[in-house]
Amino acid sequence: MxxxxxxxxxxxxxxxxxxxxxxxxxxxxxxxxxxxxxxxxxxxxxxxxxxxxxxxxxxxxxxxxxxxxxxxxxxxxxxxxxxxxxxxxxxxxxxxxxxxxxxxxxxxxxxxxxxxxxxxxxxxxxxxxxxxxxxxxxxxxxxxxxxxxxxxxxxxxxxxxxxxxxxxxxxxxxxxxxxxxxxxxxxxxxxxxxxxxxxxxxxxxxxxxxxxxxxxxxxxxxxxxxxxxGDNTLSVVRVWVADQAAAARHLQDAGYRVTPDGDHLDVEGAAHPEDVTRALAERGVFVRGLTPVRGDLESVFLELTQDATLGREPAASEAGGAA
Structure with missing residues (x-):
């Protein structure tokens, strides 16, 4: 073969x-x-x-x-x-x-x-x-x-x-x-x-x-x-802090997208995890835990298919010939 x-x-x-x-x-x-x-x-x-x-x-x-x-x-x-x-x-x-x-x-x-x-x-x-x-x-x-x-x-x-x-x-x-x-x-x-x-x-x-x-x-x-x-693409930085509200406010002021999720914050837009740590430390907020979450096929797939659907007209209006 x-x-x-x-x-x-x-x-x-x-x-x-x-x-x-x-x-x-x-x-x-x-x-x-x-x-x-x-x-x-x-x-x-x-x-x-x-x-x-x-x-x-x-x-x-x-x-x-x-x-x-x-x-x-x-x-x-x-x-x-x-x-x-x-x-x-x-x-x-x-x-x-x-x-x-x-x-x-x-x-x-x-x-x-x-x-x-x-x-x-x-x-x-x-x-x-x-x-x-x-x-x-x-x-x-x-x-x-x-x-x-x-x-x-x-x-x-x-x-x-x-x-x-x-x-x-x-x-x-x-x-x-x-x-x-x-x-x-x-x-x-x-x-x-x-x-x-x-x-x-x-x-x-x-x-x-x-x-x-x-x-x-x-x-x-x-x-x-x-x-x-993207092996080295950072998708989300997961952050644990004592005061979530204050941390979220400081990170948003620094230009990051922040989503509270239970006992932690999901932070998007950081090139490196240490950027998040530095942005918080400069405001006197110190992290209790931090985990970088790398991109996976699911996140890529959801983003691509969502973008394609948003820019798509209904299929029935595009038909151009008999089967």
């Missing part, structure tokens, strides 16, 4: 999808989306529910037709080239149809046999998703997390170069989320390019090397997670 390519593994340009409702209303699901997913590692596809993530994936896989725009997988135009590139693509977008009374292994063997894939690929896929030892249990008795693992194993039978996962941890308990997250990280490290569609910010930040953030069907930001978050 090799992911060597001179092109992004996934690339869209001006991609647009408009749906028509029965009432004749136009819904813009994807709006001039320019997307580029580099080869290797885990790339997060991040956005609120209803932002166009699943629609984009369905377009890439030929499950829906675009209104306009261009799409490429491994540099090849799709949907025209889908028959030749799909052997390199695995995807879990909808709940797979497995036979409940068959074991996990038997279900995979049926899939392998129908696709002309050697049975030893089943052993390899089961190991990759951590189902060895549970593979001879009936699928009907699997937990939701185990079912998700088997679905991913089914896509790995053909050793894909690209794995597309749409909200793979939905409905899982914390232990199941951790297990799937660890598995996705290992797949990305093995050389597979993983496109992870999710609205779970903590999940994306923990496993993804790069990310594309969309809102209302449009690309808002894209790049390395560390670059978007």
């Amino acid at each position: 090799s992911t060597t390519t001179d092109h992004p593994v996934i690339e869209t340009s001006g991609l647009r999808k408009v749906y028509r409702t029965r009432m004749g209303r136009s819904i813009v699901a994807v709006d001039d989306l320019d997307l580029a997913v580099p080869a290797g590692g885990v790339h997060g596809f991040l956005g609120p529910n209803g932002s166009g993530k699943t629609t984009t994936i369905r377009l890439l896989l030929g499950l829906a037709r675009p209104t306009r725009g261009e799409m490429r997988l491994f540099g090849e135009p799709v949907p025209r080239a889908l028959p030749s590139v799909m052997q390199r693509v695995g995807a879990v977008v909808e709940e797979p149809k497995f036979v409940p009374t068959f074991t996990g292994r038997k279900n995979l063997q049926l899939l392998a046999g129908s696709a002309g894939i050697p049975y030893d690929a089943v052993d390899s896929a089961l190991v990759q998703v951590g189902l060895e030892g549970r593979d001879r249990e009936r699928y009907g008795g699997y937990s939701l997390g185990m079912r998700q693992r088997l679905a991913i194993a089914a896509t790995l039978l053909k050793s894909p170069d690209l794995l597309i996962l749409d909200e793979p941890t939905n409905g899982l308990d914390p232990a199941g989320i951790r297990d799937i997250r660890d598995m996705i990280r290992e797949l990305g490290e093995s050389g597979v390019t993983v496109l992870l569609s999710s609205h779970n910010l903590a999940e994306v930040q923990q496993v993804c090397h790069s990310v594309s953030i969309i809102g209302d069907g449009r690309l808002i930001a894209s790049g390395r997670v560390d670059d978007l978050v």
Whole structure:
């Protein structure tokens, strides 16, 4: 298996999808989306529910037709080239149809046999998703997390170069989320390019090397997670003082934004934590505790999606063609 390519593994340009409702209303699901997913590692596809993530994936896989725009997988135009590139693509977008009374292994063997894939690929896929030892249990008795693992194993039978996962941890308990997250990280490290569609910010930040953030069907930001978050960007300085009212007043006079939060103050606008300490000490107020809070993907995401929504007109007024 090799992911060597001179092109992004996934690339869209001006991609647009408009749906028509029965009432004749136009819904813009994807709006001039320019997307580029580099080869290797885990790339997060991040956005609120209803932002166009699943629609984009369905377009890439030929499950829906675009209104306009261009799409490429491994540099090849799709949907025209889908028959030749799909052997390199695995995807879990909808709940797979497995036979409940068959074991996990038997279900995979049926899939392998129908696709002309050697049975030893089943052993390899089961190991990759951590189902060895549970593979001879009936699928009907699997937990939701185990079912998700088997679905991913089914896509790995053909050793894909690209794995597309749409909200793979939905409905899982914390232990199941951790297990799937660890598995996705290992797949990305093995050389597979993983496109992870999710609205779970903590999940994306923990496993993804790069990310594309969309809102209302449009690309808002894209790049390395560390670059978007900013390793050295100070988001908030959390301050504990005896007299919160006096401290807040002094800090606001110094130009900082101050928000009381229970037993402490959240101070925004400081380049360094010591700037807050100095501003208070100069007014005779001394801190009891101070903690710098670095920026995270959640704060970046909320700021970007809020800004995009504030500057956005309703999607229905932007429709420009039939689906």
